[in-house]
Amino acid sequence: MSSPIMSPLSPLSPTGSTKANLFRNRVPTQLRRCIPLYIACVCIILLVANLDVLGSVPNPKHLSKRRGQHSSISKQAAFPKKIWQSWKVAPFAFENEQVLTARTWTDKNPGYRYEILTDNNDMEYVEEHYGPDGLDRPDIVGMYRNVNATIIKADLLRYMIMYAEGGVYADIDVEDLRPVSRWIPERYAEADIDLVIGVEVDEPHFKNHPILGKKSMSFCQWTFMSRPGHPVMLKLVENIMAWLSDVAKSQGVTISEVKLDFDEVISGTGPSAFTKAVLEVMSARSRSGPITWDTFHDIDESKVVSNILVRDVESFAAGQGHSDSGNHNSRGALVKHHYHASNWPSRHPRFRHPIFGEVERCNWNIECVMKWDQDIAAFNSLSPEEQKREIEKHDNLQKLQTQQAQQKAEEQKAAEQMALQIPPQQPLQIPAQQPPLQEDLKLK
Structure with a gap:
């Protein structure tokens, strides 16, 4: 008779009782009773030894919150030694005018890291620093991705860079005239300052003008220096998001489709928006009431208000021909704005x-x-x-003047071409008079 097949489910399969009995026979009863106690002791020892590791594991519920905000402004002794610019292309594709201005920043600040963000890597930067592995602000990332207006993205990007990493920001057409180390006067302690800005327009008597009013008192935002985590930068980004949302809603379109004129850009993301955010943060920090433009009107030297160093107009905006801005040859002029990259008004026209x-x-x-x-x-x-x-x-007068100017230019060009075709006249040469012969002298 053949032996039955013993499958794991067969009632004839051997059970674990035999092995258990063997274990009981080989291990003393007292030792068997202590085994659970020994195991418990080992577990307690392992738990205590790894408390520091367990404590360092972040709670997933609070991870995004911790990443999503700076606990405070960086209070290191010095500002980050970084210089930031943004442009359409990388430095190897710069035209000569961009090369000349960008080089001044590296030449005058050899100890600084220079970095430029372009149209090809700006989105990657935003996702890295404001995405899940950074500050975890999906609202900011989504808004930046959907904006199509180049000037709006350029303004947003500078504020986002400064909030995330800090350092110096300068437009691509700004020339550095003095080392950044001279931006903070010696009478101030750098540790007491968390933002360095300068006056751009100081014409408050135009404040009620229907067109010039909002632009008549402003800080410069084509060049400034900030510590990372500064509330002005985050306030700007959040204000811009709310403003763009309102504009899109009023126009009945998406954020990517909004149409903006010159003054809307200036007041929404540019110098006027920058100035508004600065004054709001100053006022929130002030113990003596709101801070207004009166504090900075006609200043002839820098002053610190609420840990923000404000330099006079000559520092970052010299040579404008207004606001008593002086010139670039003075010792107080720190940068020179060449404006060769400022062609965005062609897409966002002024009132004309x-x-x-x-x-x-x-x-x-x-x-x-x-x-x-x-x-x-x-x-x-x-x-x-x-x-x-x-x-x-x-219009008719303009056409006539244009035609006359074109005709004059054509006549001048024709005269120049004629002058090139006709060889220059040779000077008339008069033959020299021959001296009389000796025989003639004798006859006389």
């Missing part, structure tokens, strides 16, 4: 009257602005038919 043009052409000259205002008021007093005739008259 069909006859009198842009009031910004006055460059804050009060007589010019008053004349422009008077001309606009006189034009607005006309009937629609009269306005139309005045515009046609102006």
Whole structure:
């Protein structure tokens, strides 16, 4: 008779009782009773030994919160030695004018790290520093990804860089005239300062002007220095997000489709927005009430307010021809803005009257602005038919002047070509008079 097949499920399969009995026979009863106690002791020892490791494991519920905010502004003795710029392409593809300005930053600050973000790596930077592995702000990442306006992204990016890492930011067309080490005067302790900015426009008598008012008092944001985690930078980013959302809603479009004019850019993300955020943070820190532009009007030397160093207009905005901005040859001028990268107004135009043009052409000259205002008021007093005739008259005059200028240029060019074709006249050569022969002298 063959033996039955013993599968694991067969009732004839051997059970563990035999092995258990063997174990009991070989191990004394007292020792068997102590085994659970020994195991418990080993577990306690392992637990105590690894408490520091277990304590260092972050709670997933609080991880994003911890990453999503700086506990405080960096209070290291010195600002980060980093210089940041942003442009369309990487340095190896720069045109000569970008090479010349960018090189001044590395030449005058050899101990600083220079980094530039481009249209090809800016999104990667934002995702790295504001994504799940960084500050964990998906709202900021999503907003930046959806914005299409180049100037809005450029403004946003500088604020986001400064909040995440800090250092010096400068537009690509800004030339460095002095080492960054001279930005903070010796009378101040660097540890007591967390943001360095300068005045750009100081023309408060235009504050009620319908076009110039919002731009008449502002800090410069084409060049500044910040510690990482500064509340001004985060306030700017969050203010811009809220503003863009409101604009998109009012226009009935998405953020990527919003249309903005020049003044909307200035007030929404540019110098006016920058100034508003700075004054709000100053006021929140102040114990003596709100901080207004009066504190910085006509300053001829730097001052510190709420740990923010504000330099005079000559420091970052010299040579503008307004706001008593001085010139770039002075010792106080730290940078020079060349404006060769400032072509964004072509996509976000200023208000331009069909006859009198842009009031910004006055460059804050009060007589010019008053004349422009008077001309606009006189034009607005006309009937629609009269306005139309005045515009046609102006357009015809412009066409005539353009034709005359073109004709003059063509005549000048033709004259220059004619001068090249006709060889220059040789000077008339008069033959030298021959001396009389000896025989002639004898006859005389």
